[in-house]
Amino acid sequence: MQDGVILAIDQGTTGSTVLLFDHAGQIRSRAYSEFTQHYPKPGWVEHDAEEIVLVTMKVIAEALKVGDIAPNDIKGIGITNQRETAVLWERASGKPVGRAIVWQDRRTADDCAELKAQGHTEMIQQKTGLVIDPYFSGTKVKWMLDNIPGLRKRAKQGEICFGTIDSWLVYNLTGCQTHITDYSNASRTLLYNIHELRWDEELLELLDIPAAILPAVRPSSEIYGETDPQMFFGTRGIPIAGIAGDQQAALFGQACYKRGMAKNTYGTGSFVLMNTGTEAVTSSEQLLTTIAWGIGDEPVEYALEGAIFVTGSAVQWLRDGLEMIEQANETRELARSVPENEDVYFVPALVGLGAPHWDPYARGLLIGLTRGTSRGHIARAVLESMAYQTRDVIEAMERDSGIQLKELRCDGGASVNSVLMQFQSDILGVKVEVPSIIETTALGAAYLAGLAVGFWESRKEIAEQWALDVRYRPRIDQAKREKLFKRWHRAVELAKGWALEDE
Secondary structure, eight states: OOOSEEEEEEEOSSEEEEEEEOTTSOEEEEEEEEOOOBOSSTTOOEEOHHHHHHHHHHHHHHHHHHTTOOGGGEEEEEEEEOSSOBEEEETTTOOBSSOEEOTTOOTTHHHHHHHHHTTOHHHHHHHHSOOOOTTSHHHHHHHHHHHSTTHHHHHHTTOEEEEOHHHHHHHHHTTSOOOEEEHHHHTTSSSEETTTTEEOHHHHHHHTOOGGGOOEEEOSEEEEEEOOTTTTTTOSOOEEEEEEEHHHHHHHHTTOOSTTOEEEEESSSEEEEEEEETOOOOOSSSOEEEEEEOBTTSOOEEEEEEEESOSHHHHHIIIIISOOOSSTTHHHHHHHTSSSOTTOEEEOOBTBBOTTTOBTTOOOEEEOOOTTOOHHHHHHHHHHHHHHHHHHHHHHHHHHHOOOOOEEEEEEGGGGOHHHHHHHHHHHTSEEEEESOOOHHHHHHHHHHHHHHTSSOOHHHHHHHOOEEEEEOOOSOHHHHHHHHHHHHHHHHHHTTTTSOOO
């Protein structure tokens, strides 16, 4: 039995979480703190990169204290992060040149529209696996170089570093010694060729981004460097040894190591990822092709990804917008109060529809109401909408990849809702499995770091640690499943295009 712990930093959009895992993959300690969100203009979202480092260090200290764990007991550090947020900083001083531009920020929408108008959509998808969207880092970097005086000149002279949040944390933790990222984060920049595994000169030229600012791209499980004792509690250097973007880390933490295995993380929105092995499947369904991870010298593995905009936030809307519930967990009992939906459907297009519909003009729709409709029907319709959207994405993945889903592993906050999970199994017609640890994002980062330092020997050993909490099996027949799904699609069609003005 290995002594010691692996420290996982889960650096999210609204806060930083640190978890310490023992050799059995169990949580020994946990701490969390939020940081400031900045909204300087409509559609703009920024973070103070220095605040993120300070909050992360504070949370590490708190987690060690809560767990009564000495820094010297840490055998390795894994990092998982909000993926597309972009930071530029001075190579020499390590000081940011401005605030980080967050993945949610839409300021580069016009740049993206221009790239599409110039006919670059297909070329960019072929090289990067991505669609042209302000979501990704590339156009954010271009914006900073265009809008901060003198910055592009300094960038060309090698004075400036670019990185996503993983790069920024590693640079700080190593005392400004290590400027790297991993395959999974590089694949979200709109600048990285996911087939040739290199920064793409044609894309850099298109966006006028100097290659000198880019981090070295490394496997997701490798010793990148050691912590600077001055930065890290005065202890010996601790290896930083695992990095993956949050959704890829969750796929790894769910032990989805075989081609065709898939997970869904139910958060504010939901992200469905399917492992497609060493094949990068190009999507004709407007899904994203992304690098899942690279382990040491092994070939990189890929995933298909579908982003669903509104799942958990629909429950928040019931709570805060309609004031129909006081706490999110009330939806389970409310939904249980009615035997079925009785033809009440909710399309949660509160910010348009994401994959695979991609309709920014769709709007939320609640339909099928009668005098007999109760709060229970509405709560059930909201929960069921999450499951219908998940099936929409999974069917698109199956069409793209030719892989038939056998089971879905679920995590995130809503995975504890048994009504939702049972209906997810019912509407998919496959088993739905919820693990005993639903903090799978941090667990994935810990596993990647632990593999690199020999804390765990192999993926086989890790896969054996994956522990089931609840398994749901389909309880409805095929005819009923298809009838429900057909009605859902009818409701979706009615919601589409609603915000477009009539001619």
